[in-house]
Amino acid sequence: MTTIDTALAYRISAATGAIDHLMDGNQTLNQELIDAHKARKDEAQAIRDRIEKVRADFDPADPYRAAAKEQANDDLEVDDDAVVSPGDDPGAWVQAWIWIRNDEAGISEDDEDVCRTCGAEYEDGGDGFDGECPDCADKTDQKLNPENYVDEPFDDGYPANWTKDDG
């Protein structure tokens, strides 16, 4: 049994048990609960009946599915259990998968980003930051956080923030 079968069987048996229990008590008092459990039981039974009908109707050698499989290619696939639905015209609809590429779906295949400052392309996931290439991101960071760069030596070989007090 599949998980769905098990779940439905459990729900039906639980509802049956609850109904039996409530019928033993004050039925007038319990009528609302009895009706609720009956509704849940009927619902589960209807789903179970539907699944069983689909299974009973399933024909692994369905000629329509077989014909659809003949037409299958890299971009059109038909499952072994594809649903077949008879049409009004002579023929049947067969469930299939159609492959759609990113560009057909309007989804960009670019895995490169364009720097918002200099326009250069840089590798997605690289050292760029906040829409800028690594070079521009460094310059921006230097402008925004100059205190992080004061240790870089000037031509005299001393740090920019060097004072005599530092020794």
Ligand SMILES: [Zn+2]
């Ligand atoms: Zn840049």
